[in-house]
Amino acid sequence: MIEAVGLTKRYGDKTAVYNLSFQVRPGAVTGFLGPNGSGKSTTMRMILGLDNPTAGHVSIGGYPYRKLPNAPRQVGALLDAKAVHGGRAARNHLLSLAQLSGIPARRVDEVLGVVGLQDVARKRSKGFSLGMGQRLGIAAALLGDPQVLLFDEPVNGLDPEGILWVRNLMKSLAAEGRTVFVSSHLMSEMALTADHLIVIGRGQLLADMSVKDFIAANSAGFARVRTPDTEPQLREKLAGALTEAGGHVLPEQDGALRVTGLPLPRISDVAHDTDVRLWELSPHQASLEEAYMRMTQGAVDYRSTVDQKEGLQQPLPPGAQPPMPVAGQGQPGWYAPPPPQQGGQPFAPPQGAPGRPPAGAYGAPAAPGSSPDAGPANPYAQQVPQTPPSQAPGHPAAPQAAAAPAPQQAPAQPPAPAAAPSAPAAPTKPEDAR
Numbered sequence: 001m002i003e004a005v006g007l008t009k010r011y012g013d014k015t016a017v018y019n020l021s022f023q024v025r026p027g028a029v030t031g032f033l034g035p036n037g038s039g040k041s042t043t044m045r046m047i048l049g050l051d052n053p054t055a056g057h058v059s060i061g062g063y064p065y066r067k068l069p070n071a072p073r074q075v076g077a078l079l080d081a082k083a084v085h086g087g088r089a090a091r092n093h094l095l096s097l098a099q100l101s102g103i104p105a106r107r108v109d110e111v112l113g114v115v116g117l118q119d120v121a122r123k124r125s126k127g128f129s130l131g132m133g134q135r136l137g138i139a140a141a142l143l144g145d146p147q148v149l150l151f152d153e154p155v156n157g158l159d160p161e162g163i164l165w166v167r168n169l170m171k172s173l174a175a176e177g178r179t180v181f182v183s184s185h186l187m188s189e190m191a192l193t194a195d196h197l198i199v200i201g202r203g204q205l206l207a208d209m210s211v212k213d214f215i216a217a218n219s220a221g222f223a224r225v226r227t228p229d230t231e232p233q234l235r236e237k238l239a240g241a242l243t244e245a246g247g248h249v250l251p252e253q254d255g256a257l258r259v260t261g262l263p264l265p266r267i268s269d270v271a272h273d274t275d276v277r278l279w280e281l282s283p284h285q286a287s288l289e290e291a292y293m294r295m296t297q298g299a300v301d302y303r304s305t306v307d308q309k310e311g312l313q314q315p316l317p318p319g320a321q322p323p324m325p326v327a328g329q330g331q332p333g334w335y336a337p338p339p340p341q342q343g344g345q346p347f348a349p350p351q352g353a354p355g356r357p358p359a360g361a362y363g364a365p366a367a368p369g370s371s372p373d374a375g376p377a378n379p380y381a382q383q384v385p386q387t388p389p390s391q392a393p394g395h396p397a398a399p400q401a402a403a404a405p406a407p408q409q410a411p412a413q414p415p416a417p418a419a420a421p422s423a424p425a426a427p428t429k430p431e432d433a434r
């Protein structure tokens with residue numbers, strides 16, 4: 001298990017990671033998500049003892065990495081696939097790593113088979129494609145047959161077949177009881193690969209929960225309702241009736257209605273009572289990508305001037321930063337609602353319209369010094385004027401004060417296996433590699 005407690009890293013004025021606490025448990029693939037520059041690689045480097053925390057600590061199996069006995073046999077990592085000596089053949093690269101760690105040469109050939117590089121094993125890695133380099137980096141991580149594996153963007157540059165292979169590899173490593181911690185920006189892939197998510201934004205913990213809970217907590221299900229295109233008045237009639245029945249109705253671009261706050265049978269009954277025929281009535285659940293976007297919007301540092309999400313977010317004054325999202329509550333200012341069980345207002349209208357809570361009302365970082373014992377002052381705390389979450393109308397107090405240790409929102413994960421696999425066998429069969 002990997003455990004971080006109050007992990008903080010500063011580079012001069014720049015706070016890359018702030019007061020991060022989480023656990024990565026064995027037997028599951030844990031996805032590590034966050035926008036560009038949010039501190040994922042810095043966190044991974046601290047886990048691997050390549051960077052010293054400014055405050056807090058992180059351990060693997062109870063030891064800091066540098067104190068782990070025979071660390072390369074216990075922990076494998078892919079941080080930067082390009083960090084290889086390009087003049088060396090792939091096999092020689094792995095052989096030199098194996099020799100440094102007392103790993104037998106036959107294991108090199110095993111892992112070359114696992115990653116599907118056996119045919120190019122004697123070729124110099126400087127001629128490798130991006131995807132081949134990734135495979136070589138994964139082979140190096142697997143070399144010591146470790147119980148704990150960290151992968152920073154392992155599918156970067158892989159073709160669809162390679163992405164599928166990595167997905168199956170991660171899952172099989174976790175199924176063997178290993179701890180698998182993997183960062184990625186590919187949400188659709190994470191939705192298929194990860195069991196659990198740790199999400200950070202600007203170095204701070206935003207969420208620590210299962211993929212299912214993350215989507216449920218950061219999105220709301222909705223119904224799509226379509227009336228006959230030929231009779232627009234029916235659509236207006238139904239929209240009015242659904243609103244009257246307590247639903248929240250928004251037009252979709254294709255002319256359908258997006259309805260929240262009413263179960264499907266009720267929508268059907270309302271349509272029947274109003275004498276409106278339906279062409280469509282279907283349930284929808286947001287994707288991990290939508291949930292992630294909603295959760296992390298305020299923590300995005302680098303944004304195109306031509307933002308595709310225009311229209312989904314409240315306009316901000318020129319130069320203003322969006323407020324930081326809050327664990328379990330998502331991003332203030334997005335029109336997508338917090339889940340109803342959190343008192344969210346489904347599809348609240350833009351700010352200024354009646355019923356819209358003020359920006360920041362869903363929560364924002366706590367004021368600096370709110371917990372004098374909890375480590376260094378939060379460098380992000382003053383970015384946004386805010387209403388304390390506990391005073392926000394309709395919203396429960398945020399479970400996480402930014403200056404306090406992060407909450408464990410995680411439901412139970414599969415227990416650690418009773419014993420580590422004894423034989424240093426390849427984690428997957430070579431034929432699985434291709």
Ligand SMILES: Nc1ncnc2c1ncn2[C@@H]1O[C@H](COP(=O)(O)OP(=O)(O)OP(=O)(O)O)[C@@H](O)[C@H]1O
Binds near residue numbers: 011014015035037038
């Ligand atoms: N050695 C360093 N010196 C100064 N600043 C650094 C250093 N390493 C990282 N940073 C800064 O710390 C912040 C976090 O960087 P990090 O690489 O950890 O983010 P990331 O989440 O991995 O980003 P990406 O998704 O783009 O890979 C960034 O603002 C980065 O510029």
